[in-house]
Amino acid sequence: xxxxxLYVQTVATVPNRPHIxxxxxxxxxxxxxxxxxxxxxxxxxxxxxxxxxxxxxxANAANEPAPAAAAAPAAVPxxxxxxxxxxxxxxxxxxxxxxxxxxxxxxxxxxxDATATAGQVDFTLDSAGLGGYTDEQFRADIAAKQAAGKSxxxxxxxxxGTVSVNDEASANAFADxxxxxxxxxxxxxxxxxxxxxLNSTYMTQALKSIAGQAGDGFVLTMAPQTIDMQSxxxxxxxxxxxxxxxxxxxxxxxxxxxxxxxxDGQVYSQGTVDFLTALACIQLEGGLxxxxxxxxxxxxxxxxxxxxxxxxxxxxxxxxLTQGTNCGSFKPDKTYPGLRGAMAxxxxxxxxxxxxxxxxxxxxxxxxx
Numbered sequence: 346x347x348x349x350x351l352y353v354q355t356v357a358t359v360p361n362r363p364h365i366x367x368x369x370x371x372x373x374x375x376x377x378x379x380x381x382x383x384x385x386x387x388x389x390x391x392x393x394x395x396x397x398x399x400x401x402x403x404a405n406a407a408n409e410p411a412p413a414a415a416a417a418p419a420a421v422p423x424x425x426x427x428x429x430x431x432x433x434x435x436x437x438x439x440x441x442x443x444x445x446x447x448x449x450x451x452x453x454x455x456x457x458d459a460t461a462t463a464g465q466v467d468f469t470l471d472s473a474g475l476g477g478y479t480d481e482q483f484r485a486d487i488a489a490k491q492a493a494g495k496s497x498x499x500x501x502x503x504x505x506g507t508v509s510v511n512d513e514a515s516a517n518a519f520a521d522x523x524x525x526x527x528x529x530x531x532x533x534x535x536x537x538x539x540x541x542x543l544n545s546t547y548m549t550q551a552l553k554s555i556a557g558q559a560g561d562g563f564v565l566t567m568a569p570q571t572i573d574m575q576s577x578x579x580x581x582x583x584x585x586x587x588x589x590x591x592x593x594x595x596x597x598x599x600x601x602x603x604x605x606x607x608x609d610g611q612v613y614s615q616g617t618v619d620f621l622t623a624l625a626c627i628q629l630e631g632g633l634x635x636x637x638x639x640x641x642x643x644x645x646x647x648x649x650x651x652x653x654x655x656x657x658x659x660x661x662x663x664x665x666l667t668q669g670t671n672c673g674s675f676k677p678d679k680t681y682p683g684l685r686g687a688m689a690x691x692x693x694x695x696x697x698x699x700x701x702x703x704x705x706x707x708x709x710x711x712x713x714x
Contacts, residue, residue, distance in 0.1 A: 418533055418562030419494040424713045425450040426706065427566060427596050427639060427688035428695065429500065432456065434474040437647070437693035441478050442486035442497070445692045446700050448707025451566060451593075452490060453500040453536040455691070457526065459508045464515025464551070465522045466501055466508055468530070487531050496564045499526050500536035507541060516547040520554035527559060534564030534593070537584075543573075545583035552584075556591040567595045568641055568688065571602040571624060577631045586632050595633060596641035596688030599624065600652025607675060615652040619673040621662035625684075626677050629666075635683035642687065644695035644702040656705035659687060667713050686710040 428449035430442060445452055457466040470480050487497045501508055501523070510519045523535050535555060537548070556563045565588065573581035574597050585595050599621055604614045607623025608630055614620060621640050628638050642659055643649035665672035669680045687706050689695055695702045 419491065419496065420562075421496055421564060421593055422450050422711070423636070423683070423685075424710050425594070425639075425686045426703065426710050427451040427453060427594065427641075427686070428644075428692040428703070429453045429455045429688075429690050431691050431693045432468075432471050432475070434471075437691065438696035439475055440693055440696060441475070442483060442490060444696070445490070446695060446703045446707070447493075448703040448711075449495070449689075449692060450686075451496045451498065451564065452692070453498050453538075453566065453568075454532070455500045456503045456538070457499050457501050457508075457523075460522075462518055463512075464508065464510045464518035466519065466526070467522065468499060468526050484530060491531070491533070496533040497531075498534040498536045498564050498566060499523065499530070499532045500538050500568075502538035502540060508539060509542075510547050510551055511544040512547060513550075516551040517554070519548075520551040520558070523551075523555050524558045527555075533562060534559065534566070536566040536568065538568040540570060543580045543584060545580045545587060548584050549587040552588050552591065556588075563591060564593045565591050566593050568598055569595065570598050571605045573597075574624070574628055574631075575606060576627075582628075582631065585628075585637075589633065589637070592633075592637050594637055594639045594685045594688075595628060596639040597624070597628065598641045598690070599654065600641075600643050600649040600690075602652055609675060611675070613675070616654050616658070617673060618658050618661045618665065618671070619675040621654070621659070622665045622672060622677060623675045625662070625666055626675075629677075629681050629684075635681035636685050638681070639685045640687045642689060642702075642706075644689040644691060645698040647697065648690050648694035656702050659706050660709045663687065663709060663713065682714055684713070686713070 426449050428445065430440065430445055430452050431437060432455060457468045460467050470478065470483050472478055490497050510516050526532060552565060567585060569581040573579055576582060577586065585592060600615060602615050604612050605624055607613050608626035609623060613623050625638055625640060629635060640659060640662060643653045646653040661671035664670045666677065667680055667682045667684050669676065687710055689702050
């Protein structure tokens with residue numbers, strides 16, 4: 346068939362975007378990016394060539410299959426659950442992306458790696474650590490999750506991440522390399538989980554550039570530590586406010602923290618409903634839209650050094666913030682029914698505990714009014 350031969354030829358001849366090596370050896374070119382999965386892009390191109398280049402007669406063209414429709418990216422649900430998927434084995438259950446629990450709406454692939462070039466990042470699948478999981482399977486699983494209505498983003502940073510974006514050059518390198526990974530793997534966006542400092546001016550510049558290259562359907566998430574969101578003068582909080590027009594959700598890490606101040610000036614201990622509600626209040630009253638605020642928690646006691654919170658307490662905090670019920674000693678002056686939801690570190694640690702976290706928190710988030 347003409348369609349088959351053209352499809353094969355197009356797959357063979359459409360160039361891949363240059364891959365950025367860990368040593369930063371290849372140039373990256375900016376371009377506007379469709380959110381359509383790569384396979385569908387190729388089929389669409391083949392359809393155009395079949396009609397325009399070969400001018401198939403109408404009688405024959407009528408018998409040919411129609412080109413595949415371009416798939417629009419799935420919108421993030423109004424109430425969503427984010428989960429980090431580990432591209433490494435640290436003792437938690439090893440998963441393929443396909444095995445990530447269905448309650449997760451946004452899947453953050455952890456993590457991209459810093460290269461020798463300031464600001465630049467790259468990603469390499471840990472096939473050996475993941476039991477022989479191949480790059481081809483990984484890419485197919487991304488597309489399958491997206492077809493199921495999920496968003497898959499590439500996460501930058503983590504506890505050991507050392508990505509530095511603090512000048513014009515590093516901002517450009519960051520933006521171009523993240524955009525290249527989005528093109529290469531089909532990621533829907535990026536997660537900022539930098540725990541070693543952040544420059545709001547240049548990170549804002551980089552994120553705006555990525556969003557401009559990404560086009561419709563871009564997903565931007567953040568996972569700051571509690572100390573990063575105590576004040577709107579903090580660089581992380583300033584960044585969140587500066588990119589509010591493109592920001593999907595901030596899932597602050599309510600763990601590995603110790604006691605912190607709530608929006609009422611009182612000190613609250615991690616692991617309690619008051620810790621979640623009083624600290625979320627700072628973001629909600631500090632300028633973020635409720636839809637841009639989520640509660641980030643460990644999925645099991647083994648997932649963090651401290652701050653594990655029983656899923657029932659997480660659900661109580663969600664109810665307190667959205668409906669004014671099940672609060673502790675702290676009760677917000679108003680409710681925030683548009684609150685986005687919750688996040689877990691990680692889907693792997695969740696699996697290690699028999700999916701206890703996602704089975705309890707997932708349906709609760711999705712059932713919020």
